[in-house]
Amino acid sequence: MNNIAIVGAGGFVGTSLIESMVLGGNTGARAVIRSYRNMAGFCRFGDAVDVRLADATREAALAKAIAGAAVVVNVTTGPPAGIVESTRAIYNACRTAGVPRFVHLSSAVVYGDVEQPIDDDAPPLDKHWMPYARAKAQSERWLRTQNDPDLEVIVLRPGIVWGVRSPHTLGFARSLARKSSFLVDGGAHVFNGVYIANLVAMIRAACDARGKVAGFYNAGDAERVTWREFYEALGGALGCDPAQLPVVSGDKFPWSTGAVIDAVQSLGPVNALYHRLKTHIPDGLKAALRSRLEGAYNFDRHATTYAPTASVDRELWHLQRVRHKLPVKKFSETFRFVTPVSFPEAVSRTLAWIESLGLAVEKPSHSVEFSKASNE
Amino acid sequence: MSVRTIIVGCGAVAQRLYRKPLAQLVKQEMLEVVGLVDPAREHADAMLPAFAGARHFATLEEACKAAAPELTLVLTPPHLHCTQTEMAFAHGSHVLCEKPMANSSAECVRMLESARVANRVLAIGMIRRYFPAFARLRELVQSGALGPLQSFEYREGHKFEWAVTTPAAFRPRSKGGAGVLYDIGTHALDFLQSVFGELAVQEYADDAAGGVETNIAMRLRSADCGGTLNLSWDVPQVNELRVVGATAEAVLRIDRFDQLALGRRGAFVPQPIDVSFPVDLDRNAPRRLVPRSYADAVLCQLVQVLRAIKFDEHPAVDGQGGASSIRLLEQALSKASPLPEPWLAPREQAAAAQLHRSGA
Numbered sequence: 001m002n003n004i005a006i007v008g009a010g011g012f013v014g015t016s017l018i019e020s021m022v023l024g025g026n027t028g029a030r031a032v033i034r035s036y037r038n039m040a041g042f043c044r045f046g047d048a049v050d051v052r053l054a055d056a057t058r059e060a061a062l063a064k065a066i067a068g069a070a071v072v073v074n075v076t077t078g079p080p081a082g083i084v085e086s087t088r089a090i091y092n093a094c095r096t097a098g099v100p101r102f103v104h105l106s107s108a109v110v111y112g113d114v115e116q117p118i119d120d121d122a123p124p125l126d127k128h129w130m131p132y133a134r135a136k137a138q139s140e141r142w143l144r145t146q147n148d149p150d151l152e153v154i155v156l157r158p159g160i161v162w163g164v165r166s167p168h169t170l171g172f173a174r175s176l177a178r179k180s181s182f183l184v185d186g187g188a189h190v191f192n193g194v195y196i197a198n199l200v201a202m203i204r205a206a207c208d209a210r211g212k213v214a215g216f217y218n219a220g221d222a223e224r225v226t227w228r229e230f231y232e233a234l235g236g237a238l239g240c241d242p243a244q245l246p247v248v249s250g251d252k253f254p255w256s257t258g259a260v261i262d263a264v265q266s267l268g269p270v271n272a273l274y275h276r277l278k279t280h281i282p283d284g285l286k287a288a289l290r291s292r293l294e295g296a297y298n299f300d301r302h303a304t305t306y307a308p309t310a311s312v313d314r315e316l317w318h319l320q321r322v323r324h325k326l327p328v329k330k331f332s333e334t335f336r337f338v339t340p341v342s343f344p345e346a347v348s349r350t351l352a353w354i355e356s357l358g359l360a361v362e363k364p365s366h367s368v369e370f371s372k373a374s375n376e
Numbered sequence: 377m378s379v380r381t382i383i384v385g386c387g388a389v390a391q392r393l394y395r396k397p398l399a400q401l402v403k404q405e406m407l408e409v410v411g412l413v414d415p416a417r418e419h420a421d422a423m424l425p426a427f428a429g430a431r432h433f434a435t436l437e438e439a440c441k442a443a444a445p446e447l448t449l450v451l452t453p454p455h456l457h458c459t460q461t462e463m464a465f466a467h468g469s470h471v472l473c474e475k476p477m478a479n480s481s482a483e484c485v486r487m488l489e490s491a492r493v494a495n496r497v498l499a500i501g502m503i504r505r506y507f508p509a510f511a512r513l514r515e516l517v518q519s520g521a522l523g524p525l526q527s528f529e530y531r532e533g534h535k536f537e538w539a540v541t542t543p544a545a546f547r548p549r550s551k552g553g554a555g556v557l558y559d560i561g562t563h564a565l566d567f568l569q570s571v572f573g574e575l576a577v578q579e580y581a582d583d584a585a586g587g588v589e590t591n592i593a594m595r596l597r598s599a600d601c602g603g604t605l606n607l608s609w610d611v612p613q614v615n616e617l618r619v620v621g622a623t624a625e626a627v628l629r630i631d632r633f634d635q636l637a638l639g640r641r642g643a644f645v646p647q648p649i650d651v652s653f654p655v656d657l658d659r660n661a662p663r664r665l666v667p668r669s670y671a672d673a674v675l676c677q678l679v680q681v682l683r684a685i686k687f688d689e690h691p692a693v694d695g696q697g698g699a700s701s702i703r704l705l706e707q708a709l710s711k712a713s714p715l716p717e718p719w720l721a722p723r724e725q726a727a728a729a730q731l732h733r734s735g736a
């Protein structure tokens with residue numbers, strides 16, 4: 001499929017989608033970005049990418065930027081306060097520009113900890129402590145109320161997008177290298193993830209599909225993987241044995257000063273103010289503040305000892321409490337989709353990437369041991 | 377007596393890096409900004425409030441004729457550096473030219489020759505020479521504190537954050553752009569050469585596939601030891617320079633001004649960082665500053681250029697030093713191969729290899 005306009009193309013999902021299109025020989029990747037600096041990730045493809053400037057919350061500018069596209073893909077990131085606004089603006093811009101298909105990326109986080117088995121068409125949770133989850137849920141609910149027969153809306157709901165360039169994965173890798181990670185209930189619960197190349201393949205399938213395919217779809221890997229298995233897959237190359245990490249109970253969140261600050265920051269108005277301030281603080285000052293807040297720097301790239309107790313991040317604690325894997329059967333059947341990258345292969349590729357960043361303690365083995373995976 | 381100065385190029389570099397320290401030097405009557413040169417009037421207007429007496433000029437030639445500058449700050453895209461520097465010298469001005477010095481060694485030769493003919497100072501803007509932890513590492517390595525050198529590893533990468541106003545920065549070099557090699561690589565290679573002496577490129581790979589490179593990897597060799605350099609515009613790296621010697625290892629944080637440690641695995645000791653630079657024009661007992669910010673570092677760099685003009689002192693990086701980095705960049709590109717990306721599917725790796733440097 002040609003002529004795909006990617007709104008938010010400067011982020012890691014957008015960059016990976018462009019990479020897949022260009023290296024797959026597709027012409028017509030159009031990057032819609034807010035600022036020219038967001039070209040840095042995909043400028044290596046030069047003129048193969050058509051770049052247009054538009055703020056994702058400005059409907060008129062967007063309509064101009066996406067005019068003539070066959071599909072618009074929304075992979076924007078940014079402050080939670082802008083998520084609903086940008087979803088509406090992109091949807092309306094598609095209508096104005098006469099774009100027939102809109103692929104919107106929501107998030108599995110709209111289902112919280114997935115306490116019960118759930119299907120793709122279940123409505124998002126009404127309440128969630130995390131502003132990002134609330135905004136994604138609100139966007140989904142709003143899209144459900146739209147019914148323009150000339151605009152087909154496909155909502156993909158990925159879990160943790162992991163692998164190459166993923167900020168989440170980089171965070172996991174760094175905390176494993178520092179031996180400062182933790183496992184909730186021993187890592188027994190579900191790692192609801194989707195490897196980046198699998199997500200990109202799903203987005204492309206949603207763009208390319210013929211016929212009526214509108215709807216809401218979970219997006220995940222084929223296998224059911226636990227957090228322990230995920231950490232074991234990455235840990236060896238990072239010098240970390242997950243069996244030695246602190247175990248945290250999943251029954252009750254262990255509050256700390258940092259967690260209280262997070263909770264206050266997650267309150268709607270406080271969160272909006274925080275992101276507004278963040279936008280207006282110069283990058284240099286932001287970097288200085290970040291490095292002041294990070295505490296003492298560990299000049300050893302790989303810690304020599306394990307942290308006796310864990311500093312528990314609330315979001316990660318919840319992600320590690322997920323009880324059920326979100327099914328991807330609906331997507332597979334509708335789009336006749338076969339997940340292209342298996343979990344072991346995805347781990348192997350991710351380790352190769354981590355090694356390229358200088359984080360691996362030794363050259364990772366490309367034959368990753370993986371015993372408990374099972375296809376759905 | 378304050379030095380009559382013009383600023384050529386009033387975009388992001390001028391506004392974000394130079395405005396504040398220049399205003400400080402104006403206040404101290406060490407220099408006077410008399411001209412702001414930029415074809416985009418709005419860029420110059422953004423600088424005007426800081427420099428009350430300055431006039432806007434659309435071209436450098438007009439500015440040189442009307443303002444008779446003693447010092448010209450060339451802060452434009454690299455493909456303009458050579459001709460603008462030559463013009464400034466032709467009008468008798470000294471020049472501080474931002475990095476990279478030029479687009480090619482041939483241009484560097486022209487710039488050096490015009491500086492020689494005009495008998496004027498040519499300094500290259502490399503503010504990292506004024507980061508105190510960087511300067512301290514250089515002292516440590518050169519004093520032999522690490523023992524005989526064995527290897528070094530330099531890694532720097534983060535999401536590109538400059539608020540560029542046009543896409544030119546990401547276009548081919550001939551059109552005023554630069555990939556990560558000419559952007560961060562210029563700093564890295566200049567600093568590594570200042571620490572280890574002259575370097576040679578043994579291997580170089582990048583991911584340019586129709587455009588400019590976003591990620592690079594390089595293997596280098598000095599007279600004493602070998603090392604690697606990895607740079608990225610789209611992935612955060614560990615942002616460290618590790619130097620391994622026979623008796624100790626040093627770790628410098630690339631993203632900080634003041635963090636350097638010495639020791640061995642499991643026993644690194646943070647080093648006191650107190651390297652200072654002159655910030656006035658007193659020849660004998662200059663007031664000194666330990667830079668703690670980009671603005672401080674630029675201030676020290678500007679003062680050093682003024683001292684080079686006034687006392688014939690050496691700028692931290694002169695034209696020869698700037699040209700040496702450009703030669704190394706060219707050496708790297710002459711050995712360019714596709715950066716291994718084993719995380720891509722095999723057919724994608726093949727496509728990337730086929731497109732490699734096709735847009736350069």
